[in-house]
Amino acid sequence: MPLANTTDRYGGVTKTFHWLTALLILSAFPLGFLGANTSHQIAQASGAEQAALLERAATIFSLHKTLGVLAFLTAALRLIWAVIQPHPGLLHGDRKAEALAASTAHWLLYATMLLTPLAGWLHHSATSGFAPILWPFGQALPFVPQSERVAHLFGAAHELLQWVLLGTIAAHVAGALKHHIIDRDDTLRRMLPRRRVAAQASARQPGHAAPALAALAILVVAFGIGAANGSFAARGVPEGAETASAPQAGAGNWQAQEGSIGLTVVQFDQSVGGTFGNFTADITFDDTVSEGESGHVRVAIPIPSLTLGSVTPQALAADYFDAEAHPEAVYEGTLFTTAEGHEARGTLTLKGIEQPVNFPFDLSIEGDQATMAASFTLHRKDFGIGAAVPGSTVAEDVEVSLDLTATR
Template sequence: MSRANTFSSYGSVAKTFHWLTALLIFSAFPLGYVANGLAHQIQSPGFDGSPAVIERATLLFSLHKTLGVTVFFTALLRILWALSQPKPGLLHPDRKAEALAAEVVHWLLYGSLVAVPLSGWIHHAATTGFAPIWWPFGQTLPFVPKSEALAELTAGVHWVLVWTLAAALGLHAAGALKHHVIDRDATLRRMLPGRGRLPQPPAQAHSLAPLLAALLVWAGALGGGAAIGVFGSREAAPEQAGGTAAPVVATVPGATGWTVDSGTLGLAVTQMGSQVAGSFGEWTAVVNFEEPAAPGPAGDVEVTVSIASLELGSVTAQAMGADYFDSANFPTALFKAEIEKLEDGYQAAGTLTIKDQTVPVTLPFDLELEGDRAKMTGALTLNRLDFGIGKSLADESSLAFAVEVPVALEARRAE
């Protein structure tokens, strides 16, 4: 069998690309469908935190994403090969409507084989969550920022294009069967393995009409998706848009009171070996501070955090569940501490209460003072099990024990 195409048949390379692509697609489709169902289960408020369900979803999503990236590169190679080869002619070009439909579907297939995995890949790079792609080249993409708004948009685009691809595949398969069973011609046999006598197609010409029709189909599908709201409507959180979230701040009157103008209160966990980072959008801080002449007591601080304001990428809803923060029953966290100046730096030593579990903690931090302005940065590491978070995940195979909490704020002395 010749590796190259002819006007009457496909070569071995084109056939290999065709059937390899079919195998990859029909493997990725069910994996994505089942994994998506598990994701909805995990993100539901009633999820019990079952590690088996989380591990199964992660495995299926990683398989789906890895196959998707493989489809993307296979499709690119297939298109490059097709551009270098003669295209076998239609056996019945005189059937104008049928010929137009066949070529429109071919354009939809070729375009979707690139657009579907690419949209999924961009969603993966833009979001923060679990289920890595199994390859050594990292999980990000050039020029794709971590953005919840972009992740929602590309998730919707991916969903619409997946069903467009599914419809094109169905029409393609139906057309092949129609030629084989009803017309009894060689259209399907030209793509099957092996050699055989194949008829010479009649002379024919091609136009841009099928491509234009395919573009209209994609535009209609995306327009329909926009009409039913599948692209998401949430605006990016301030920290995702490039700024910092401004907390709701309370102050105590007096010379030592400070007003927090802006700041971030972050949270980072390691799930399935990948870091998932986010931040709390609503928290109040009461700060009393007076710089001492020597190391020693310097004031106190009390911070109240709205748990439901946490944004943690694709696992935000999961984090609110009963086995994790249980925000429905424990809506706030409370940090109370005494501020102390050290020989080198500062610390806030006190207690942190989450889910009615009060644990001693110490937050070391750096402080820059310029008159009545102050900049503070610090971080502490917590053990999630100390607060009864993720108790069903008793080891670190799914979710690490350590939780990083970075803090940064700018404040001014209250009048």
């Protein structure tokens, strides 16, 4: 079979691209719906059932994203090939309305088979952790900020574009079948693999401008309807909440000015970073002590202020932090200055469970300004967090990082 197109037949490359993209896209759809359905069930389940559903949803979404990314790359190559190749004309280009509908559908298909997976990939890039793309070439597209807002925006675009793509495929398939069954012409046959069908295109063909504009208008209307229905509206995520913590100064002779309490969790071998939106710190510290007890600290952290990539709702749910029943975590400790440096020794009360937590910290004081930093590991199961979730899904060790500046 000749590889290149001519003005009256499709070559092998175009046909392979056509059926390969169709196969990938038509596999991505059921996986997407199945994954979304499984995600909804997670919220209603608990314990071991929830852990199993989470793992299942991640596997389905990983497959979905992998096939979707392949669909995107195949569609991009296909578009380049279509641009540099002659295009066989429509067999009935003289039937004006029908020809306009067919060409509009082709333009829409080209646009949405690129934009739908691209929006999905941008959504994936703006979140972290959950359900990786199963390939070794990196996960995130460049220059996409890690932000719930951006993720939500592209998620909404992904969903809108899916429906335009699905509707257009339905119209496109109906058109192909109409040609085959009612018109009994060669339209479908000349696209089938291993057939050498060359059919004479009609002399009259639709131009490019009208169908391209019609396709654009359909996309604009779809996005307009989506915007009117509030698909793109922010869902109450405060601007910047996902990136910074704001400490509130408490009692003590040092007042916290800025800082953050961060978490890094490894989920499905991928690091997911998060922060608590705010916390209160009461710090008493005597920087004249060179050996021995030098102060006291009490830090109260509102658990619902946590953002942890795309898995924030799961992290706050009953099996993990259980933010509703235990809305606050408290660390209370004594500060020691030793020859090696500084150390906090105290207890952390998290999810109603009290455990000793000691950690060294770096401290530098310039005039009336102190900067401290610490990082240490907690074992989530010591606090009953994700007790039923195996370490292969969410690692048991959680990295905690603290940064704080305080003034005297």
